[in-house]
Amino acid sequence: MTVTGWVAQRLLKLPPATARKVAVERDLRIAADDGVTLLADRWSPAPDSDRARDLPTALVRTPYGRKGPLGWLMGRLLAERGFHVLMVSTRGTFGSGGGEFRAMRQERADGHAVLRWLADQPWFNGSVVLTGASYLGYTQWVVAADAPVQVKAMVPHVTSSRLAMTFLRPGRIELETLMNWSVLTARQERPYASLRAMLERKKVEAAMHTLPLADGDKVALGREWPFYQDCIHHDQDDPYWKDEDFSDTVGDVKVPVSSIAGWYDIFLADQLKDYHALVAAGRPPRLTIGPWAHSDPRGISAAIWETVRWAGPLARGAKPGYRAPVRLFVMGVKQWREFDQWPPAGYAQQRWHLREGNALGQEPAAFVAPSAFTYDPSDPTPSIGGAKLEARGAGPVDNRPVERRSDVLTFTSDVLANDVEVIGEVAAEVWLRADRPSCDLFVRLCDVDRKGRSVNICDDLVKVRPDGIAKVSVELTPTAHVFRRGHRIRVQVSAGAFPRYARNLGNDEPVATAATPYVTNLEIFHDAAHPSAILLPVK
Incomplete structure (x- = not known):
């Protein structure tokens, strides 16, 4: 193992390496069904090792290149831990043919072409695992439903079976x-x-x-x-995406699946839908959710661990060590816990009502005037923290700067006398009225500590076409978090989070072509007839 490999093992807390030397064979040529040539690199323990002749293969298909940090992370680190690693550049990227890169196109056909090529290689021992994050995870799902018998396991990490459609809800x-x-x-x-x-x-x-x-x-x-x-x-409902959306095939996947997700990941909600589809089909998937955002090294470490310690034994015909099907990092107390299912049993929905005086409580308010604010798309409410593609600024951050804005409402509980443990699906029901034909509603759950620091836990945004006073349901991303004694629970309500979400310009025109912004005045109702609340799964 190299010095850099040793450093990575320590920093990422990886399983120990089993090979001291690693070899890489560059620019292998793989023919796709239409004649396009895909380029690949093969990493493996040094070829003079007897053990290298009987190792499974980890297949990684990527649009991000085969060298640099990705090649080192996926190629060298897995090869040092007992795999041949075949890294394939998707068509249109880094030497692979097919013209300009068109994301998600032809990935299924190319994936099966790679698997057929792999089966004919003299160094292939007949067992392959699929692994990788984000787009690399999508390339696993596209072949999973009709994968050949050589595929023994898959480890999709911060990803989705429909990838980009996650971000394209109508409007x-x-x-x-x-x-x-x-x-x-x-x-x-x-x-x-x-x-x-x-x-x-x-x-x-x-x-x-x-x-x-x-x-x-x-x-x-x-x-x-x-x-x-x-x-x-x-948008995601457009038949245009029918050949790129593989969410309907998840239930047909018989390959063992272990999904690695993050509480602040951009794909979390969709990744849990994939998990539920497997469970509904009678499959026994594994699920790990950590406290990380999309590009967090801790998630990479968890995925490598799972590839080595779970997928590796399956590829060798062995039984991995036991672990409960669901492993969750519970934020607030910083503990890993194991459960039999997601969402865990034993958590009941508890309503915390938006109340007068910017308060939050378990009893609904009496008759009070609505809370009002104005949203101006020319000075949009900024997004801060939460689910982001890039690591910079992602995850839990102090929300006080945005909460000071006049276009953000906050509703805060009294100081908690006891811990409040929230694990599962989080939702909100908000009654609103707006003076434009279209607006957005953004709801965020925060934890306010003893020093007043307001940290985001989960959130979501929905488009609304209000007709008078409208009841709006928001499914926030799920969470596992303990609000500690002495802290307070806070709910933010606003009409945008830019640039995370495109601005709603207020006129219900097509998103792509709308060009004129309109100021929107909104009222949030929280009286006995309109009991706006956040719904928390509490034990």
């Missing part, structure tokens, strides 16, 4: 993720791509402010980017 686009990923994939093969990305960050920020949104890629990149245009013009 609501997760703009920050869409723009940043579009720019990343469009520029990643340029010289000094990382340095240029830092220098051009302001251009990307200007692009997210651009109206109409359909012109955002031109501002950021100087040209249209196909993936960005696909997403701007086609």
Whole structure:
């Protein structure tokens, strides 16, 4: 093992390496069904090792290149721990043919072509595991339902069986993720791509402010980017995505699955839907949810652990060590706990009502006037912390700066006399009225500590077409969190979180082409007839 490998083992708290030397074979050529050539690298324990001739293969298909940090993390670290590692560049990226990269296109056919090629290699021992995060996880799901018998396990990490569709609910686009990923994939093969990305960050920020949104890629990149245009013009319900959405096939997957998710990950809600689909089909999936956001090294460490200690034994025909099916990091008390299912049994829904005087309590309010605020898309309520594609600014942060704004309402409980343990699905029911035909509702749950620091726990945003006083249901992302004695529970209510979500301009025009912003005045009702509340699963 190299010095850098030893450092990675210590920093990421990985299982110990079993091979001292690793070899890499570059630019292997794999023919896709349509004749396009895909390039791959194979990492393996040094070829003079007798043990290297009978090791399973970890397959990683990626649009991000086979060298650099990713090649080192997935290639070297897994090879040092008992795998051949085949890293394949998806078509249109880093030497693989097929023209310009078109995200999610032809991944299923290419994945099966790679598996057929792999089966014919003299070093392949007949067992393969699928592993990788985000897009690399999506490339697992696309082949999973009809995977050949050689596939013994899969470890999808912070990902979804429908990937980009996660961000494209009708009338609501997760703009920050869409723009940043579009720019990343469009520029990643340029010289000094990382340095240029830092220098051009302001251009990307200007692009997210651009109206109409359909012109955002031109501002950021100087040209249209196909993936960005696909997403701007086609929401997740559009038949346009029928060949790229594999969520309907999850229940057909017979390969053992161990999903690694994060409480602050952009794919959490969809990853739990995939888990539920497997459970409903009678499969026994494993689920791990940690306290991390999308790009957190702790999640990478958990995925490597699971690939080595769970998928590895399955690939060798052995039985992995026992662990409960669901393993959750409980925030607030910083504990890992194991459960038989998700959501865990024994947690009952408890209503915490928005009350007069910006209070939050378990008893509904009597008749009181609604709380009012104004949302101006020209000065949008900013997003802070939470689920982000990039690590910078993601996860739990102090929300006091945004809570001081006049377009953010907060409702806060009394100081808690006892711990309040919340594990499971979180929802809100909010009664509102607006003076525009369209608005957004953003609801966030926060933990206020003894010093007044307000830290975000979970949240979500929905588009609303109000007709008089409307009851709006919001499914916040799930959580596992203990509000400690002496802390307070807080609920934020606002009409946006930009640039995480594209601004609602107030006129219910198509998201891609709307260009004129309108100020929206909103009222939040919290009286006996309109008992706005957050619904917490409490033990």
